[in-house]
Every structure is written in structure tokens, then in C-alpha cells.
Amino acid sequence: MAKFGMKSWLLGAAASIAAFAGSAANAVEIEYWQYFFDARVAAMEQLIENFEAANPDITVKMTHFPYADYRTKVAAAIPAGEGPDVVQLFYGWLNDYKAAQLIQPLPTDAFPADQVSADFFPMVGAMREGDNYWALPTAVRSLALFYNERLFDEAGIDSPPETLDEMIEIAKKLTKADGAGNLTQVGITAGMNAQDHHWFREVLVRQMGGEPYLDDYHTVNYNSDAGVKAIEFYTGLANDHKVTAFGFMDEPQAAFKAGRAGMHIDGSFRIGSLNKTRGLKWGVTELPANAAGERFNYSSYWVNAITTKAEGEKYDAAVKFMQYVTSDEAMQIWLDVVGELPAKPSVGLTDSNANNPVFGPFIRGLAYANTTKFANESGQRQILMDMVQRMDIEGQAATDAIAVAAEAEQKLLDDYYASN
Amino acid sequence: MYRNLTIRQKQIVWAWAFLAIPVLFYVVIRFYPTGNAMLISLQNWNLLGDRTWAGLDNYAKLMQDEVFWKVFKNTFVYLLIGTPVSLVISFIIAYHLDRVRFMHGFIRMLYFLPFMTSAVAMAWVWRGFYQPVPVGLFNNYLAAAGIPQIEFLRSTTNALPSILAPAVWAGLGFQIIIFMAGLRAIPRSYYEAARIDGVPWWTVLFEITIPLLKPTIVFIVVFSSIGFLRIFDHVFNMTSNDPGGPLNSTKPLVLMIYDTAFNAFDMGYASAQTVVLFLILLIVSLIQLRILRDR
Numbered sequence: 253m254a255k256f257g258m259k260s261w262l263l264g265a266a267a268s269i270a271a272f273a274g275s276a277a278n279a280v281e282i283e284y285w286q287y288f289f290d291a292r293v294a295a296m297e298q299l300i301e302n303f304e305a306a307n308p309d310i311t312v313k314m315t316h317f318p319y320a321d322y323r324t325k326v327a328a329a330i331p332a333g334e335g336p337d338v339v340q341l342f343y344g345w346l347n348d349y350k351a352a353q354l355i356q357p358l359p360t361d362a363f364p365a366d367q368v369s370a371d372f373f374p375m376v377g378a379m380r381e382g383d384n385y386w387a388l389p390t391a392v393r394s395l396a397l398f399y400n401e402r403l404f405d406e407a408g409i410d411s412p413p414e415t416l417d418e419m420i421e422i423a424k425k426l427t428k429a430d431g432a433g434n435l436t437q438v439g440i441t442a443g444m445n446a447q448d449h450h451w452f453r454e455v456l457v458r459q460m461g462g463e464p465y466l467d468d469y470h471t472v473n474y475n476s477d478a479g480v481k482a483i484e485f486y487t488g489l490a491n492d493h494k495v496t497a498f499g500f501m502d503e504p505q506a507a508f509k510a511g512r513a514g515m516h517i518d519g520s521f522r523i524g525s526l527n528k529t530r531g532l533k534w535g536v537t538e539l540p541a542n543a544a545g546e547r548f549n550y551s552s553y554w555v556n557a558i559t560t561k562a563e564g565e566k567y568d569a570a571v572k573f574m575q576y577v578t579s580d581e582a583m584q585i586w587l588d589v590v591g592e593l594p595a596k597p598s599v600g601l602t603d604s605n606a607n608n609p610v611f612g613p614f615i616r617g618l619a620y621a622n623t624t625k626f627a628n629e630s631g632q633r634q635i636l637m638d639m640v641q642r643m644d645i646e647g648q649a650a651t652d653a654i655a656v657a658a659e660a661e662q663k664l665l666d667d668y669y670a671s672n
Numbered sequence: 673m674y675r676n677l678t679i680r681q682k683q684i685v686w687a688w689a690f691l692a693i694p695v696l697f698y699v700v701i702r703f704y705p706t707g708n709a710m711l712i713s714l715q716n717w718n719l720l721g722d723r724t725w726a727g728l729d730n731y732a733k734l735m736q737d738e739v740f741w742k743v744f745k746n747t748f749v750y751l752l753i754g755t756p757v758s759l760v761i762s763f764i765i766a767y768h769l770d771r772v773r774f775m776h777g778f779i780r781m782l783y784f785l786p787f788m789t790s791a792v793a794m795a796w797v798w799r800g801f802y803q804p805v806p807v808g809l810f811n812n813y814l815a816a817a818g819i820p821q822i823e824f825l826r827s828t829t830n831a832l833p834s835i836l837a838p839a840v841w842a843g844l845g846f847q848i849i850i851f852m853a854g855l856r857a858i859p860r861s862y863y864e865a866a867r868i869d870g871v872p873w874w875t876v877l878f879e880i881t882i883p884l885l886k887p888t889i890v891f892i893v894v895f896s897s898i899g900f901l902r903i904f905d906h907v908f909n910m911t912s913n914d915p916g917g918p919l920n921s922t923k924p925l926v927l928m929i930y931d932t933a934f935n936a937f938d939m940g941y942a943s944a945q946t947v948v949l950f951l952i953l954l955i956v957s958l959i960q961l962r963i964l965r966d967r
Contacts, residue, residue, distance in 0.1 A: 323937070327720045348937070352720035434805045434815055445913040499826045501807050502799070503913060512806065630935040634914070641918040645828055671716060 280569045281311045282562070285326065285336035286554075288316040291524070295589035302585075303576045310569045330354045330561050337562035337570040338577075343378060343553050344626040346386060355557040357384035362571050372596050375551045375623040387555035388578045391592030394551045394617040395447055395455075397540065398508060398516045398526065401533040403437075407514075412537040416459070416485070419515070419540045423495035426514030439495035440515040441504035444637040447518050448486070448504075450550035451539070452636060454622045456482035459542035469625035470665055475658035484650045487643050498644055508534075519552075520614040523591050538613045551621035553595065587611065593618060627668035635661045706950075713943035720937075730944035739920055740928070740945070747901060747925045749832060750839075751956070754900040758840045758847060759892060765844070766851035767881075780848070787845035795909035798838040799825070802910075825910065828921040835922050839906045843899060847892050854888030855881070890964040894957055901953055902926055925949050 284300070286292060293316055300312045315336070317325050323345070329335025331354075341349055349355045365383050368376075372388070379387050397419075399412050407426055413419035423439025430436050442448060453474070457464045462478025465471060474482070489496045501507035508516035509529045517539065526534055541547045556577055562570040576582055583594035587605065593615050594600040600615045608615075626632055639657035642648040648656075677685065713730055717723040734740050769779060786794065801809040802824035811821045824834040858881065866876050882889075904926040908915055915931060916923025925945065933942035 320934075323719060348718060348720050352718075352722075354720060430805065430815065432815055432818070432820070434811075434821060436806045443913070497804070499804065499913075502803055628936045630931075634917075637914050637917065638919055641914075645826065645918055671718075 279309055279311055280565050281313055282337040282566050282569045282573060283335065284312050284314045284338045284340075284573070286314070286316050286340040287319040287322045289319075291590040295586050298585055298589065299577055299582050302581070303573060306576070307569075307572060310572065312573060326354065327352070330559050333561060335561060336559055337566050338556055338573055339559050340554050340556050341387065343387075343389070343555055343623065344629055346379065346555070346557075347627075349557070350386060353560055355386060356560050356562075357381070357386050358388070358558065358574065359571060360384060362575060363388070371598065373551070373600070373618045373621070375618070375621050376553070376595060378623045378625055379555060387557035388574070389553040389555045389595045390577050390582055391586045391590065392551050392553040392595045392618060393520045393592060394549050394614045394621050395450060395517055395519055395539055396536050396613040396617060397538070398518055398522070398534055398536050400508065400511060400514055401535050402511065403514045404535075412535065413515075413540050415545075416540045416542055420489070420493055420495065423489070423514060424493060427495045435494075435497050435500060436512070438497060438500050438507060438513045440489060441500065441507050441513045441517070442486070442489055442496040442498055443504045444633065444640050446504040447550075449633045449636040450552075450624070451517050452482060452486055453624055454550040455539055455548040456485060458548045458622075459546055460485070465624070470669055472658045472662045472665065475655050479654050479658070480650050483639065483643070483654055487640060487650070490644070498640065520591065520593055520611070523610060536610060536613050538617055547617075547620050549617035549621035551618060551623050553623075627665050631664055632661055635664070709943045709946050712939055713947045715940045717939040718937045719939055723940075726940055730941045733941060734944055734948065739923075742920050743916075743923045743925050743928045746832065746921070746923055747903075747952070750836060750903050750924060751897055751900045753833070754836055754840055754903075755893060755896050758843055758896055759889070761840070762844050762847035762892070763851055766848045766855060767877075769848065770852055770855045780852075783848050784845035786842045789842070791842060791905040792909050794838055794842060795906045799910045802834055826918060828919055831911070831918060831922045835906055835910050838910075839900075839903060842906075843896060847896065850888060850892055851885070854885045858884045886964065890961070893964065894960050897956055897960060898953060901949070901956065904930070925952075 284296070286296060293314070296314055300314060304311060326335065326339060326341075330339075339355065341355075360383055363385050365380055365385055368385050368388065369380065373392065375392070376389060379385050379389075397412065403426055404412075404422075407422075409422055409425060413422050419440065426437065426439040427435065428437035444452070453464045457474050457478055460478040460481040462474060462476050462482070464474045464479075466473045490498055501510060501512055504513070504516055505518060505522060505525075507513040508518075509526065509532060511532060523536075526532060539547060539549055556574060558567070558570045558574060578595070580594075580596065580599045583596060583599040586592055587594055587599070591611075593611060594605065597619075600606065600618060606612055606615050624632075635657050638660075639653045642656070643650065643653045674682070674685070712723070714726060714728070715723045716726045716729075765783065769776070769783075772779060800807065803811065804821055804823070804826075805811050805815050808824075810824070814821055823830060825831050862880050862884075863876065866880060871879075903924050907922050907924055907927055908930075911917055911922055916927045926949065929942050929945045929949065932938050932945060936942075
């Protein structure tokens with residue numbers, strides 16, 4: 253039996269070597285790089301398999317690195333003529349990659365800019381420059397309001413909030429305190445360190461009638477009445493309505509996972525880890541609208557781009573590969589395997605996807621989402637965290653706090669755009 | 673040619689042959705990156721593009737950066753509280769532990785255990801202790817006793833000492849072992865002579881024990897100073913939601929360097945900060961060696 257197994261294995265190996273040698277004669281091999289994340293690698297393996305089946309003369313070799321090393325490796329490899337032909341990068345890094353001449357624009361015949369703009373959700377327009385797109389996503393992420401169904405039932409709440417006012421009323425019913433007034437369960441989590449800084453920038457400021465940035469995100473514009481209203485609303489959750497505490501249970505998502513928070517704003521990437529949390533029954537709904545019924549959302553995404561290393565037949569193969577990974581089929585696979593949202597309405601807004609109880613609220617959010625063009629996301633997040641800390645710990649007034657934050661962020665943007 | 677050398681010359685050749693390996697290692701692993709960092713501090717570089725010449729711009733920016741001066745101060749607060757406190761506590765413990773015979777090895781092991789524990793794991797456990805109710809151990813006790821909660825980490829005044837406490841505790845074991853070795857090395861005959869003369873214990877302590885421990889104290893002071901000036905793991909892991917916060921009140925220089933290099937990708941500016949840290953370490957160590965050396 254063992255002998256037979258060995259023999260058939262050898263036969264199989266010989267056959268595959270022969271097949272490999274046969275196709276290798278006129279095959280093009282291109283390299284694809286992404287950072288390591290289990291589900292993303294699994295999804296990409298499936299995409300590569302499908303792509304190779306459809307294009308027998310092209311093979312795609314995927315390499316992945318830990319997130320921490322990713323940028324350094326890419327930066328070292330491409331100028332040396334090594335490394336990827338198609339590379340994955342965070343949308344916020346596009347400027348840096350363009351300036352360092354690591355990537356080239358997508359060809360207009362395969363990716364006509366107007367057609368792409370019509371096909372993709374609007375925030376992908378951040379990747380366009382004139383008549384060219386520089387990079388395109390397979391999948392995108394957005395925000396929504398998670399809620400704990402058990403706590404909702406316990407408090408006798410039938411449906412999740414539709415507006416900000418309803419959200420506060422529901423949060424009040426969900427908040428619990430001990431005898432000394434220390435919160436032991438919060439109505440809604442709060443923490444600029446998590447996703448709340450996106451909620452503030454792109455959602456609350458707009459809902460209060462403002463425009464967070466001007467000049468293509470080069471000018472800070474939230475130092476306005478709308479900005480003050482937005483930050484007063486946000487800190488008011490803790491200070492006036494007392495339905496939350498900053499730093500409650502260390503991290504917002506930890507409080508929600510532990511069943512100590514009624515509601516929690518987070519991204520679609522959280523779905524997987526919430527599904528793995530035992531004993532947590534959760535639902536999700538769109539971010540609450542303002543009194544006028546206006547809704548906004550924030551979207552971020554990873555994109556794929558063709559590097560400057562790809563030339564000749566490798567370039568042609570890279571273009572074909574880019575076309576495949578931005579196709580409807582690839583997006584559906586990515587949604588099923590990774591749980592990230594399709595970047596095109598044609599896939600996202602199909603009946604089954606848009607009405608999916610889990611993905612639906614996120615996908616519907618994409619239609620009214622904006623994408624912040626960050627110069628340094630963690631630096632800009634830090635500025636908003638400090639703003640809330642100054643109000644919360646040092647008792648600074650909202651108007652002063654937002655003025656200081658706007659000035660600091662403007663300086664960060666000016667420094668960045670002066671040197672890039 | 674080798675044959676014609678004298679035995680002494682042959683010994684020198686062999687000595688260099690063996691020394692070449694560590695020398696080469698140090699040049700490649702230490703001196704080259706150090707020199708490179710100094711060079712990058714005079715340039716602008718975002719890791720991706722070309723390096724461009726910046727002259728002393730990065731240093732000028734540093735002098736005007738409020739955050740840098742805040743961080744500079746924090747770094748010295750870590751040093752000026754951490755080193756004396758850990759020195760005194762570890763000496764007191766070692767002094768008494770030296771006299772304990774009962775379960776001596778076991779007690780010594782208990783003190784040494786935190787030193788062998790991963791700083792990251794320890795920082796996260798302490799971070800849990802410091803949380804407000806309902807999860808924080810300390811605040812749960814306070815709340816149960818009817819005492820108002822203390823904001824350990826979400827406070828601009830309490831956060832730094834709260835982070836320093838486990839860092840001091842973690843280093844104690846090592847310092848205690850060194851102190852005990854130093855205490856054992858003091859000849860018994862001095863103590864016997866003192867006892868015959870009927871000298872009180874504090875005179876023995878201040879006239880015999882401490883003066884003879886001077887080399888040990890110099891070693892521990894220099895060693896722990898360098899440690900506190902380079903503090904990173906405890907701060908980063910206990911404040912990873914808001915690294916070095918709140919409002920930069922706990923941020924040490926190393927954390928600022930990390931943030932500048934790997935979040936802002938401003939390698940030139942980060943290198944300038946690194947060069948400053950290097951100079952601080954050099955100056956502090958030289959001063960300590962000078963003050964504490966034998967007359």
C-alpha cells in the first residue's frame with residue numbers, strides 16, 4: 253500500500269514537473285506582494301488560482317510579510333529591480349509611493365478613468381489624478397453601529413437607533429452604575445483611539461453642518477461652529493448624558509466584547525473577531541442620522557497598484573491581473589472569504605449583499621462614505637485624542653480645544669506637503 | 673613569512689586573528705549603523721524616496737518642538753525618580769536578605785522572578801490592575817471600601833509614577849543580586865573589629881558597608897540610569913491606546929523616536945532624536961563615573 257502510494261506520488265510529481273516545464277517555455281511569472289493576514293492570503297490564493305486557470309500563460313507568485321516590515325521591504329526591493337509587479341498598499345500611502353516612483357499609473361485603455369469612477373463607490377475617486385487612476389481596491393471598509401442584542405432585550409428596547417437623539421435615549425437605558433456612581437456598564441463606548449476619530453471627522457462634523465477639510469484634505473476646516481457642536485456632542489456623551497466613560501474597560505471593543513457596552517461604533521473588519529466571541533449576541537445597523545435625516549460614513553481601503561518594476565510582457569500580465577482582482581467575481585470572493593466589502597455597487601448592492609443582516613449596514617454606508625486623505629494617520633488621530641484628553645482631564649473649553657487641535661493638525665499637514 | 677616571526681610576534685598575529693571576528697561584528701552591527709544614523713540625521717528621508725540633504729534643519733526643528741522638550745523632561749523624571757528609588761529599595765532588601773537564613777534561596781528567587789519575566793507581559797498585567805471599575809484590581813478594592821476611584825493611567829500627573837512603579841519593581845531582582853554579591857565581598861574582619869570596639873549599627877553601615885560597596889553602587893547607578901533613560905516597553909505597552917499619553921505626560925525619548933520613524937516615516941528627524949539620546953546617555957554616564965569614582 254505504502255509502495256503504491258509512493259509510486260503514484262512520483263508519477264504525479266513527474267507529471268506536474270513535465271507540465272510545469274511545458275508551460276514554463278512561454279510563461280510569464282509576475283510577483284504579487286501583500287502584508288500577512290490569514291484570510292487575505294487565503295482569498296488571494298483563491299483569486300490567483302482562478303486567474304491562472306483563465307490565463308494559462310501567466311503565473312502569479314504571492315509573497316507576504318508581517319505588516320511591520322512591509323513598507324521597508326517594498327521600499328528596498330523595487331528600486332533594486334526586485335520584488336513585486338503588483339503591490340498592495342494602504343490608500344493613505346499612495347502619495348508616498350507615487351513620489352518615490354515605486355508605482356505607475358494604470359493604463360487608460362484598460363482602466364478608463366471615467367468608467368472606473370462610474371463603476372466604483374465614490375470614495376475610490378481619491379485614487380484618481382486627472383485622466384488616470386493610480387491604484388484600485390478589491391475591497392473596502394466602512395463603519396457601522398454594533399449593538400448588544402441581549403442588553404437591548406433586557407432593557408426592553410425593540411429596535412436599534414435611527415438618529416443621534418434616539419441613540420442617546422437608548423444609551424441612557426443601557427447604562428448602569430454602582431452605588432458610588434462608578435459606571436459598570438456603558439450605553440455606548442467612547443474612545444478616539446478606536447474608530448471614533450473617523451466618526452468625529454467624517455460623520456459628526458458633517459452632520460452638524462460642517463466640512464472637516466478643504467483643498468483636497470490639505471486644509472483643516474473643523475475649527476468652526478459645526479466642529480464645536482460635534483465635539484460637544486461627542487464629549488457630552490460622557491459628561492452631560494453620562495452614558496459612557498472614556499477609557500472604560502481600557503478599550504472600546506473590549507468593553508463591547510465583554511458585554512459591558514450596549515452600543516459600539518466600529519469597522520467591518522471587527523465582524524470576524526466578534527463572531528469568535530462566545531456568548532455575545534450582537535446586531536449591527538447603519539450609523540445614526542442627524543435630526544435632518546442626513547447620514548455620513550468613513551471608508552478606508554487597501555489598494556493594488558502596478559509597480560515601476562513591471563515592464564514589457566510582465567507589465568501586460570500585471571494589467572490583466574489588476575483587471576481580474578478588481579472584477580465583480582474577485583470582489584464577491586473577497587467578501588465571502590475575508591468579510592471585506594465590495595468596492596463596486598454592482599457587487600455590493602446586489603439584493604443578497606445589500607440586505608445581508610451583517611454586511612448590509614456597512615455596504616449601504618458606502619454610498620454616503622468619505623475617505624480622509626491622511627498625511628500621517630496615527631499622528632492625526634493623536635491630535636484628536638489629545639483634544640478630548642484636554643477637555644476631559646484638564647477641563648479645557650470646547651472652542652479652545654478644537655482651535656488647538658486644528659492648528660496642530662494644520663501644521664502637521666503643512667510640514668508633510670512641504671516635503672512631499 | 674609567518675615562519676620568520678618571533679614567538680611574541682606570532683602571538684600578536686593570532687591575537688588579532690581572533691579579535692578580528694568581534695571587531696568585524698562590532699563594525700558591521702554597531703559602528704556602521706551608528707554612523708549611518710548620524711548621517712541620516714542631517715538628511716530628510718521617508719524610507720521610500722531619495723535621501724535629500726537637510727543640514728542641521730532636523731536639529732533646529734527639534735529645539736523648537738514643544739513635544740520634544742516635554743519628552744526630554746519626562747525622560748529625566750524617569751531617571752531621577754527611578755534610579756534613586758530602585759537603588760535605595762534594592763539596597764534595603766539586599767541588606768536584610770543578607771542576614772536571613774530561613775528560606776533565603778526562596779525569598780531571593782521571589783525577588784528575582786520579575787526580572788526574568790517579559791516586560792511586555794508584566795506591563796499588560798499592571799495595565800489591567802490600574803483600570804477603573806469594573807475591571808481594575810486596585811480600583812475595585814477602593815470602590816469596595818467606599819473610597820473614590822483613582823485615575824492611575826488616565827491622568828497627566830499619576831500616569832508616569834504608575835508606569836514607573838512596575839519598571840522599578842522589575843529591575844529590583846537584578847540589583848539585589850548585585851548588592852548581595854557586593855555585601856558578601858566585604859571582609860568579615862572589619863565587622864568583627866567594629867563589634868569588638870562596640871560601634872553602633874549605623875556607624876557600621878555608613879563607615880564600613882556603604883563606603884566598601886562603592887564599586888557596586890557605581891555599577892548599579894550607571895546600569896540602571898541607562899535603563900531608565902531608554903525606558904520603552906513598559907510605557908508603550910501600558911499606554912498603547914495613546915502611546916506616551918495622556919497628552920504626552922508619559923512619553924520617553926525612545927517612544928518619540930519610534931513614533932517619528934515608524935508612524936510618521938520621518939527618518940531624518942528620528943535620527944536626530946537618536947543622536948540626542950546618544951549624547952544624553954554618554955554625558956550622564958561620564959558624569960556618574962566621574963562623581964562616583966575613587967579619589
